Amino acid sequence: MLDFLGDLRRTHMCGALRAAEADKQAVLMGWVNRRRDFGNLLFVDVRDRTGITQIVFDKDSNAAMHAKAGDLRNEYVIAVIGTVKKRDAATINKNIPTGEVELIANDLRILNESKQPPFLPGDKDLPNEEVRLKYRYLDLRRDAMQRNIELRHKIALVIREYLSSQAFFEIETPFMTRSTPEGARDYLVPSRVQPGTFYALPQSPQLFKQILMISGFDRYFQIVRCFRDEDLRADRQPEFTQIDLEMTYPQPERVWEVVEGFLQAAFRSAGHDIRTRFPRMSYDEAIRLYGSDKPEMRLPPMTDVREVFSAADLEKFGVHRVLPLLAIRTPKVGKVSRKEKDENKELFGSHAEFNLLDIERIEKSMPEAADQLKGLAEANPDDLIAIVGAKLDSAVSLAGLCKVAGAYRLRLGDKYHEKHGAFNRTGDPSTDFRFLWVTDFPMFEWDKDEKRWNPAHHPFTSLHEEDMAKLEANIDSVHEADSPLGEIRALAYDVVLNGTELGSGSIRIHRQDIQQKIFKSLGMTEDEARQRFGFFLEALEYGTPPHGGIALGLDRIVMILAEADSLREVIPFPKTARAVDLMVDAPTPVSEAQLKELGIQVKK
């Protein structure tokens, strides 16, 4: 029934034939994308990853083959030997690149059949995601997915080429390792050889890449899978791919140049020319102007209401008016209707161009922010007016308020900003990519649950030279909320694109004495530090050169360039929100025998 491939060789891909190939013989192989049956004349579109070509079966010229082609159904796999024919002007299909030609079939081999698929790759409507993920192999046949995965390949390729040209070596690091001290939960792999012990899958190759610098490889990169056992989001998968790099003797600017170089190459491969060097903004500035450590730079900065209103004004407007003002009103942005202006006049007098959004609206659209607001107000015996108007000398309060404001502004959504003309778009998609370096992240952040300072990045992050004295002076204040530890700036930086964090990095600590001080400031005894990072502390003692690096999320870069709204669109085999692979149905229970071998009991 079915034919064998034999020694038949494909001559062209299905998207390749053009008028120049007219009258030549061609052998195409691919899937039946669609058939159009006119009785004695049958058209079949054959598809592969490059496109589709129309095949013609004509009963008059070859009755047996026409009959055989009548058995074809969607998604059958076929090989067609035929003659390329230039189409008559009237029958040219301008919608496809191969539309000027068709293949007149001389021979047909049916290489495989297909059951009726739950959906067809050529369907206009997408099935729901559950079905797509269960039949991922069919979903991946869709043109959009083929394009996304191709784009991903191209981006990874040019990044490899660029970094290689800059003297970086791609070096593999272990997947089965011990946990590196980033914040997230680890995926664990039980050891059979040593029952009761576990490997961890890496959240990042952090310590290995630092050790590669100690080992003299000078410049390292890896396009590498990382694992984090945390809840998923549209832009967060439990396994994801990072462009990870590390280099010796760098100032932050040296790292940034490398990143800008490969991002430029990557974006060019996707058809976008971006300009380097990216603008830079300190963390403090980002919080103050955008209320976020990943500013959406297409929006103008927020206005500090203190610059516009007097303390007396603020008192008059009432507590709940102030935050929205800070959040959304920026001079020259948006239009306030006459009606709104009239309403606003009563409240704001000469500042009627400021729009009014009240607390009810915040509560509706962003209840948690309203809670935070209340929290802020509660934290200070004076109300919010006092915080905003008069007592903004407390950095924590201002930052907190700015964050709420920034989050609220974003929550209004792109549509809102679009409608009010807030987006500062150029019309040219290439220049609408607003990259930004956010620099000088704080070294420590206050954990209000544990009532202690924790590393904001990770404990191997170097600090500003000028802040060393501050560290030494406050080395025993890990539990003091108002400790100046919070003012210490790290040599840590993020690269941000249109409000999305693409990557994060830092200059690392290369001196053992400084590393000890950091651990001490975190309340860790020498013994504890040795126990957790002994191998690394030891390595630091054998001539460690200054080094630093960064890691960028490849998936997110591809997602943005593919204009996708979920990572699942650019990852071939992603997991659902509950971290399940619907195609292979993982995770699953394992047999008692397997567990026994590992010395593991599962609670029932």
Next chain:
RNA sequence: GGGGACGUAGUUCAGUUGGUUAGAACGCUGCCCUGUCACGGCAGAGGCCGCGGGUUCGAGUCCCGUCGUCCCCGCCA
């Protein structure tokens, strides 16, 4: 862990204040058709209304629970 949306034919969806036999489109099957390219025409098959319980004379529809998918918060560079 919390909040929200959704779940009806292979697929995408509709389904009225609870009321007789649950519909459409695409796909699928058969027949017709020699220039279509989302071909067209005729005929047909196809339903555990996610699952379990409850209210009711009567449940796709109301209530409770549960499972699954998506979005968000917490969490997470």
